[in-house]
Amino acid sequence: MLIAYLPWLAAMGVLILASAFFSSSEAAWFSLPQKDQLALRKGNRAQRMAAALLDDPDRLLTAVLFWNLAVNLTYFAMVSIASLRLESEGHGATAGTLAVGSLLVMILLSEMLPKSVGVLIPRPLVALHAVPLAALVRVLDPILPWLRAANVVSLRLIWPRFEPEPYLRVGDLERAVELSTTTDASLLKQEQQILQSIVLLSEIRADELMRPRTRFRCFQPPVALADLEGWLPPSGYLLVSETDTDEVASAIDLKSLSNLPTEHLEHHAEPVVYVPWCATVADALEAMRADDRQVAVVVNELGETIGMFTFDDILDTIFSQKRSRSERLLKRAPIRQAGPGVWHVTGMTSLWRLARHFGMKRPQAKSVTVAGIVQEALGRLPERGDRCRWGPFEMVVLAAPERGQIVVELTLVQPEETGS
Numbered sequence: 001m002l003i004a005y006l007p008w009l010a011a012m013g014v015l016i017l018a019s020a021f022f023s024s025s026e027a028a029w030f031s032l033p034q035k036d037q038l039a040l041r042k043g044n045r046a047q048r049m050a051a052a053l054l055d056d057p058d059r060l061l062t063a064v065l066f067w068n069l070a071v072n073l074t075y076f077a078m079v080s081i082a083s084l085r086l087e088s089e090g091h092g093a094t095a096g097t098l099a100v101g102s103l104l105v106m107i108l109l110s111e112m113l114p115k116s117v118g119v120l121i122p123r124p125l126v127a128l129h130a131v132p133l134a135a136l137v138r139v140l141d142p143i144l145p146w147l148r149a150a151n152v153v154s155l156r157l158i159w160p161r162f163e164p165e166p167y168l169r170v171g172d173l174e175r176a177v178e179l180s181t182t183t184d185a186s187l188l189k190q191e192q193q194i195l196q197s198i199v200l201l202s203e204i205r206a207d208e209l210m211r212p213r214t215r216f217r218c219f220q221p222p223v224a225l226a227d228l229e230g231w232l233p234p235s236g237y238l239l240v241s242e243t244d245t246d247e248v249a250s251a252i253d254l255k256s257l258s259n260l261p262t263e264h265l266e267h268h269a270e271p272v273v274y275v276p277w278c279a280t281v282a283d284a285l286e287a288m289r290a291d292d293r294q295v296a297v298v299v300n301e302l303g304e305t306i307g308m309f310t311f312d313d314i315l316d317t318i319f320s321q322k323r324s325r326s327e328r329l330l331k332r333a334p335i336r337q338a339g340p341g342v343w344h345v346t347g348m349t350s351l352w353r354l355a356r357h358f359g360m361k362r363p364q365a366k367s368v369t370v371a372g373i374v375q376e377a378l379g380r381l382p383e384r385g386d387r388c389r390w391g392p393f394e395m396v397v398l399a400a401p402e403r404g405q406i407v408v409e410l411t412l413v414q415p416e417e418t419g420s
Contacts, residue, residue, distance in 0.1 A: 027115040047130065221241075348405050386400075
């Protein structure tokens, strides 16, 4: 009896392997980290083919699900036919065993195990599956428009009022935090501050967060260890310029190198992300995440480097309420209270930090720093003793060195003094 069903069992085994192939592909391809996806573009032919398939994830997923469904339907159809034949021949117990055993085998060997392996080692599996999967996707291309049309029609007929889920709003995040930390008020406050800092990234411009060009060094290749002269960049990144200009081209994460070579440090450099001065930090962070970069270089309208910031600087902005550019670059607090209603503020202090410190709405201005406001009000470079007004503040320049940051005395003008 079993010999007569060996071809059936062999065919079912092949279908089990095919189903496992598609299940592991679904898990591996769609759990592949962004860094590995970028690395595929620089790999061999199969890896580059995999990267091309990932450029259209909807097409890839539709093909994988279609073929997996086709294989599974064929498998269960064969199981049903074999079970019915066994039952008609008087082997009811064997037929029941075959049906239950086939289902368990499908669940274990075609779903659970392959998907677990796909999640654990996605990159090797993606490279291994690239060639056959690319062929199967091309075979399905002629009917893909029909499948998509059927999907749209089903949505219109079955769920005519279905609407995509909107993006999370700040209020949704805050309510989630409140529900998860109702017993710890201090933790709730910290998490709310972090949420506010994350949202604030969409309002902070790149030139507000950046380290100015005068605050970091850039080395032309070739770069030797002796060129550093024992100097460690405060940002932790050694910036390398283009061979014929002073514009930043790449960066070396010195913290990640366990053994610094003495020559040709530029071989360890990775490209940077370029963002315009008017871009938000949120946009810069998205570009850094997409390209898996740790350093963003800020350029002006002419494409010239005017500053840079790192991924660590963004994390400081999110998680540290007191961390600022003044603390990173000048080793001093950006805002110091010098007396009742009087504060000393560094010129590089951003206006959003000033407004946040005083809990006020930021007045309109073209500039983004205190130094820029002073220059904008005076119409020239500031000198010691200069006075100007901005919003509810009166500003007096305390120090204006030729090279370095100005220091401004800031006085909060009372409502009765403003006549309001």
